[in-house]
Amino acid sequence: MNQSMTYEEFQEKVGNLILTEGGNCPVTPVIQMLQGKWKLQILYELCIQSPLRFGALKKMLKPITNTMLTSALKELEADDLVHREQYNEIPPRVEYSLTEQGKDLLPVFYAISQWGMKYIP
Amino acid sequence: MNQSMTYEEFQEKVGNLILTEGGNCPVTPVIQMLQGKWKLQILYELCIQSPLRFGALKKMLKPITNTMLTSALKELEADDLVHREQYNEIPPRVEYSLTEQGKDLLPVFYAISQWGMKYIP
DNA sequence: TCTCTTAGTATGTTTTTTCGTACCAAGTAC
């Protein structure tokens, strides 16, 4: 969407879409999929830099615990947003990157960054 | 952002931005502000239809409880994303709408809806 | 042999969210 779309245009476009789809909303399930303390953060880090190893990701999201990072990554993988590549080396190496579906979330992060640049001091 | 921006272009643009801002990232704080089970849902409902009364909002987010809706709305109001207009009538009437800052989140929801239309069956 | 490495897992506990129920004001309709 270009930045010049008005509120009313959005209501018309997306609002009508939702009404005509009969409850099959294209936004609500996505919101739910991205819910959780770390998911958006992880996806965003992988937008900026990719692939990233488990340890690197952990360092970037600093106060995160192993358990949290593991479980969030598993869920993102299950939703096919993140790809996990395991190399059978010692010590182990695992690299995480965005899938095509994950990369398609870029416009979301771009829109967020636009808002942030306007309003975050 | 137009849909044709590539992953690499985003990395370059936003990635450089973050590096040059020295940790003052325009995305992370926004993500955190929008965190919580109901906040994005509420904002989205107010994108589609506005203003909405407390009761109407509650109906749209159906399994939500009074407590949750109240606290989420308060936080959104504190972040100046949602405006609360109280009419002194009996029975009480309170209407919620997006502020200008709130309306500026439209591109985010538009981007989400684009993703949803592509990938949600 | 001892230590270091990485990418986790297992466990139990603490902290945070969320829920459920009851309650309020104060005017209108019956």
Add this chain to the structure above:
DNA sequence: GTACTTGGTACGAAAAAACATACTAAGAGA
């Protein structure tokens, strides 16, 4: 006088999320 209305609040209980800590494999280097 009774019930109904709305937009909440208060409280404790239940559920969920997050945490800290300890542990693993299996090779490299000292």
